[in-house]
Amino acid sequence: MLSTGRLYCDLVFRGLTAMPHLGEERFADDLAIVPGGGGFITAAHLVGLGRPAALLARLGEDPLSQSLLPALARSGVELGFLERAPDAGPQLTVAMVQDGERAFLSRRAGSARPATLPAALGDVRVAHLHIAEFATLAEIPHLVTDARHHGLTVSLDPSWDDALIRSPDLVALCNGVDIFLPNASEARAIADCDDLDTAGRRLAQHFALVVIKDGGDGARLYEGRESLALPAAPCQGVLDTTGAGDAFNAGFLAAWLGGSSPERALAEGIACGTLSVQSVGGAGHELDPRQVAAVADQLLEEPLRRHG
Numbered sequence: 001m002l003s004t005g006r007l008y009c010d011l012v013f014r015g016l017t018a019m020p021h022l023g024e025e026r027f028a029d030d031l032a033i034v035p036g037g038g039g040f041i042t043a044a045h046l047v048g049l050g051r052p053a054a055l056l057a058r059l060g061e062d063p064l065s066q067s068l069l070p071a072l073a074r075s076g077v078e079l080g081f082l083e084r085a086p087d088a089g090p091q092l093t094v095a096m097v098q099d100g101e102r103a104f105l106s107r108r109a110g111s112a113r114p115a116t117l118p119a120a121l122g123d124v125r126v127a128h129l130h131i132a133e134f135a136t137l138a139e140i141p142h143l144v145t146d147a148r149h150h151g152l153t154v155s156l157d158p159s160w161d162d163a164l165i166r167s168p169d170l171v172a173l174c175n176g177v178d179i180f181l182p183n184a185s186e187a188r189a190i191a192d193c194d195d196l197d198t199a200g201r202r203l204a205q206h207f208a209l210v211v212i213k214d215g216g217d218g219a220r221l222y223e224g225r226e227s228l229a230l231p232a233a234p235c236q237g238v239l240d241t242t243g244a245g246d247a248f249n250a251g252f253l254a255a256w257l258g259g260s261s262p263e264r265a266l267a268e269g270i271a272c273g274t275l276s277v278q279s280v281g282g283a284g285h286e287l288d289p290r291q292v293a294a295v296a297d298q299l300l301e302e303p304l305r306r307h308g
Contacts, residue, residue: 001046001257002081002120002152004056004143005039005132005159006112008093009064016098028096035068036093038132038159040077041243045250045272047076048286051257054078056120060089060109083114112139121150128152128257132246133159137173144176155179157249158186165189171206179256180207181249184214196220200227211252211266213245213273221266230266233274233295247276251292263300271295 015029035044043053055077059065061084072079087110094105112135120126129147137143137156147154156177164170166189174180180203184196187210191199196212197220203210204222212220218231251272255265271292 003043007057008036010036041246044075058088065089081116081120131156157181248273267296267299
């Protein structure tokens with residue numbers, strides 16, 4: 001699988017008693033510096049789940065960007081399509097975590113389009129493309145069409161962007177996407193509907209499969225006129241929710257690409273999202289496939305909420 005999206009250097013501050021306001025200074029108990037961005041986080045978790053994944057992205061040549069190289073190498077993600085360029089960094093996200101919730105401040109650098117894009121899409125080993133943010137597709141509007149031309153299936157997580165999430169062109173630009181993976185807030189905004197079930201059904205008119213992540217309320221799946229829902233899994237404790245949605249994506253895609261049923265894929269997505277929040281950083285904890293399977297099994301023991 002090929003996963004694309006901007007690659008960030010995440011500075012994750014934990015142990016805040018309160019978020020800073022203008023004119024104030026706050027101190028954190030802990031700091032982690034880790035690779036971030038949905039493209040990398042999803043790819044790293046896919047590798048942990050036993051499915052080969054390559055990252056299609058750009059990396060700067062500045063010291064902060066280069067400091068990510070050891071962690072990128074340790075992840076096991078294929079880096080052959082990682083373009084290195086001076087204008088690609090520094091690309092940063094400052095994440096401030098308080099009581100399990102977080103706030104972000106990010107800087108984008110350079111173009112989102114890697115020079116390696118044609119080679120990546122044309123690689124015979126690649127069967128699926130995951131786009132980790134709509135902002136990347138907005139910069140490369142032909143990306144889905146090109147992927148489909150090469151016979152790839154495509155998934156997309158829109159990832160909240162204030163400037164783009166309510167764009168009237170969003171759904172049209174996503175034409176050809178097989179699996180649409182918004183969270184609940186994104187689904188409501190894109191469908192222009194406060195009721196989540198109605199939003200999911202509206203989106204299902206445009207995508208073959210719509211999977212909505214709803215945090216503590218679990219997740220929902222819409223396929224044609226059919227829908228199903230699963231509750232959230234029990235959680236031992238939340239350290240950092242950064243990248244939980246990307247971990248969910250990895251779990252769902254690994255199961256779906258492996259031929260699992262929609263119910264099983266949804267359960268494994270929820271399991272991965274739940275397990276990921278028990279460590280710091282989006283890919284800070286390598287998911288154990290056996291643990292993921294056990295949590296998914298437990299979820300599937302509950303009656304499915306299925307609707308026609």
